[in-house]
Each structure stands twice: as structure tokens, then as C-alpha cells.
Amino acid sequence: MQPTLSPRTLLIRIITAGAFLVLVMLLCSLVGPQAISWKAVMHGPAGPADANPDYEIFVHFRVPRILLAALVGAALAGAGVVFQALLRNPLADPYILGISSGAGLGAMVAVVSGLSWTLWGRSPIAVFAFAGALGTVWLVWGIGRFAGKYHVTGLLLAGVVVNAFFSALIMFLASVAKTEQLYATMFWLMGNMLEEDFLVLWVGGGCVTAGIVGLFFLSPKLNVISVGYDDARSVGVCVERIELAAFAISAFITAVAVSLSGLIGFVGLIIPHAVRLVFGPDHRQLLPLSSLGGAMFLVVADTVARMVVAPAQLPVGVITALVGGPFFLILLIRYSRKVYWLT
């Protein structure tokens, strides 16, 4: 067994990781396809007569985009931890219960129907994707609960089947859509990082942070549940309620992330595993460190995506898989002797 985790160690680790995250974000905000000078940025906004492109790029595009990447990375990695614990399945990620195809279907419907209104500054794609994600996860949850009251296989199967069904619907819509609409959705499906309004970031940031804090409240119970339902019940944990709360919160923050940036794979799968390999399986620590790690990882991946083929950019999902895959394999080999997986 790992030595027990003292609150002090936990706090120190969280603060260190947080400091690292801030450092990474600062460094990445100075890197981009356009070289910008720090001095020009500090000059502040220019008058209407002459523009200050350095300041505009930094404040209106780079900072919001990096905040967004951090937000999405934290949400996906945090939700990944919870899904892996609740489903007791190392292959689980935030998308496993149909969120991805639900969101994808929502986005596709929005694009094909050609709507063009905005809701609080959000495009129809984002709104429909959010609704699709949440709707699907509740559908799967409902079916899974109905099918198998005391085991997760029903839930997983429901997720897989709903995923496949909605993917087929997406394909159908894709084959009747106009070509240019199709391309627009494809970029969205591959993960589409754009800078956002500060208000959107503010609201998204609030929701995701609150969600992660809420999950943190639940993490001692998750430790027990991830061992097994019967054991959890025997030590007096109300499994159903904890499960429902954890599911609801993680589905919610995943849906927020997806509606902000499209489908970005891999973060929710490998970051929790990587943190678990290095720091052990205690959820009180796993959850906050994974969130911070996910944020860091996505900020770096997005910076690479912005840089690598500049002035064009790659979908960030390509980078998360390309960079994340080998990195994870190295960790797996290096730490495999002390793996506890999900026990």
C-alpha cells in the first residue's frame, strides 16, 4: 500500500502543481505564430488612430485561448478520473457514455439547420452541442440504471450502443449536408480551440472550477466506491446518491468543455492514468492533480498546435494524441512495477 496521504502533503502538492500551471500558461502566452514584444504589449491599447497589434493579439487572442485550453483540460481530466472510478474501468474517459456523439450530433444539427442566432454570445453549435451532450448522458444513464441496477456493464453497453447509433446519425447528416457545412463541422469535431469572450471564459471557468471542487468533496467516497459497491455499502457509504452526484457533476463539466472547444480526445484518458501512475490512486489527490495536469497538458498541446504549421494551425486533438500517446507509454513502462490501477 501507499503511505497514507496527510493533508499537508496534499496541500503542498496542489499548490506546487498550481504554480507550475501558472508558469506554463505564462510561457505559452509568449509563444505564438506571430512574435510579439512584451514591451509593446505593456503599452496597452492604442488610440483609434494607430493600432497596437501586439497588444491586440496578446489580450484578445492569446490570453483567452490559453485560459480556455486550461479550462477544458482541467474539466476533461477531472471528469476522466471520476468516470474511471465510477465505472471501475481503466478504459473509461469522459466521452465513454455517449457525450461525444451526443455533442457531435448537436453540432451537426446546428450546422445543417443553418441557424445563426447567438445565445449569450454562444453560437448555435455550442448551444446544441451542450444540450446534445447532457441529453445523451442522461439517456444513457437512464437506460443503464434500468438495465443493470447493481453492475456497470449495463451502463457501459448502453453508452457504446448510443454512441454507435448517434455516430450513424452524424454520418447520415454528413452525407446529406452541403460540402462547406461538412467541413465546418469536421473542424469542430476534431477539436476547435478558439479564443472566446471573457464573459464566456468567466462563466465556463466558474462552472468547471465549482464542479471540480464538488467532485473533490466526493473524492473520499470515490476511494471506497472504486473498490466495489458491496465494500462501499458495508462501510456505510450511500452508493446511489454519491454515484448520481458524481455522474451529474462530471457530465456537466464535460458538456461545458465540449461546448467550448469541440471534441478533444485523450486528455481525459491519459492524464488521470499518468497521475495515478506517479502519485498513486488516492482520489483526494488524484482529482486535483489530474485537473491541474490536464490543464497544463492541454495548454502545451494547444501551443504546439498553434505553432507547428504556422501560420495555419492543427486541430489540438491531433497533438494531444501524438504527444500524449508516447508520453503515456513511457510512464507506463517506467512505473509499471508500482501500478495499483484501480484498486
Place this chain on the structure above:
Amino acid sequence: MGKWWLLLAVLVLWLACGYAMLKPQETDGSPDVRRSCKPLRIVSMAPNLTEILFALGLDERIVGVTQDSDYPPPALTKPRVGTFWQPSIEAVIATRPDLVVTLAFQQHRELTRRLRRIGYDCLAVDIVKIDDLFSAIAAIGEATAANEQAQQLSRHIKTQVQRFQEATAGLPKVKVLWVVQREPLRIAPRDTFINEMIELAGGENAVGPTLRNYPPIGAEQVIAAAPQVIIEPVMVPRSPDTQRRQAFAYWQRFANVPAVANKRIYVIDGDVVSRLGPRLPVGVEIIAKCLRPELFGD
């Protein structure tokens, strides 16, 4: 239970603060009118827009083009601002444009929204069919104070194109299958500007109306359509010769189709016929030569 209520309260307070401090922005309203009467720094977001801007004689005032803008040759020396599909907004702003010309479709609409939000001037034109080309030229002329040149350009294109229409008037239409992709087989259908170009060149689409644009079609439909001519624009990374060889090999499986039996399979320059711009007459001429080599051949 207490900590949960506290968390909820903090969240609500946080959201309320956000709405109070940062008012929701309505960015989809009317475009802001900061338009200078004569923009001096113009950025083009599509290869055909670049061609139009150059044709209007705005060479000196163009400060940014997309990666794929390779015509006319001076465009190659202009700074690049990302690709048509993946524009780089940072690169656009770094050129300090006072007019960004975009196309009116999803990917560019997003770009336009983001640029307008921080006060950059954008002109979005919709070029889907040939008629749109003329209104787009007029709109760009209007926005760049080049009305005179715009009218001239439109007139020039129209007269050039009419030549082919007049030369083929009264002649039977040649049935054309326009192939955009071989595996799976996808073709240009009726509701496209390519179809309009085929008709201007004295041909007609071998395939009837379809549900969507550039659909995949089956072998049966190819045989039923019985095209007299098959045209394949060059698909980018391949050389025309390789593609021609492959095309002849591929079409042998439809040996009974008239176009194949008479060896009337043409591989032509993809850029000229896929960018709806000032080179429209050149494209129509290339197609006309494929359809009636006896009439238009050199």
C-alpha cells in the same frame, strides 16, 4: 451539507459578478462602420478573392493572402495569413489590415465575427455561382474605391465568356461527367458553378439533379449517364501526367461508356476551374476545348 450550499452560493455570486462586470456582447449585429473610404491595407482570405483583388489592380494595397493564393505570380510574394480553411487570426492582425475580404461561409463567418469584435473591418462576399461572382466583384470594387475597375472587369469577363456561348449556340449539347474524386467516385452535379461553366462551354451535365452537392455515385449511374466526355481536374499533389495515366487505367472498367470508348477523358488544371474568379473565361475555354477540340482546338 453546508459545504455544498457554500459552493453553490459562491458559484452563483461568481456568475452574477461576471454578468455585472462583463456585459454579454452582441457581435452578430450590423457590421461596424469604421470603413475608411479607401482602404490601403487589404487582406484576402481565399485564392479567388486574391485573384479578384489583383485583377482590380490593387496589387500595392494587398498586405496578406492565404497560403494557397498562388495566382497571379506576384501573390506569391505577399505575406501569408494561414490557409483558407484554417486562417490564422494572429497573422491577419499582424498585417494591420484596414479591410479583410472573406467568403460568406461558416469557417469565415467565425473569423469575421472575431475580427469585427475587436474593431477590424471585414467584407464578406458570397461566391457560389457565376452571378455571385459579378456581385462580389462589384462589392469589392465598392469597398476598395475601385468601382470603375470593377465594372470593367465584370464586362471583360462577360464578353469573353459570351464568345463560347455564341460559338456553340444551336449545336447539340455534349454530355459531360465531371469527376472530383475517383475512390469513391464523386462528381460535380447540376447545382454548382462547374455545371454553369460546362453549360457556357456548350455542354450539359451527364448526371441529373441530385440531393446534395458533389455526391458519390455508383457504377450503374455512370453507365446510365453515358457521358460523351469525362473531365477530371487535377487533384492536388499528383502531377497531371500521373493522373492522366491513372485516369485512363481506371476508366477502362467502363469500356462501354462513350467517353471511354472514344478515349475522351481529359485531365485539366484544377485551380483554374475550382476557383470562381477572374480566370472564369480561361476555365470555360479549357472546358470548351475538351468538349469540341475540332472547334476550339489550337
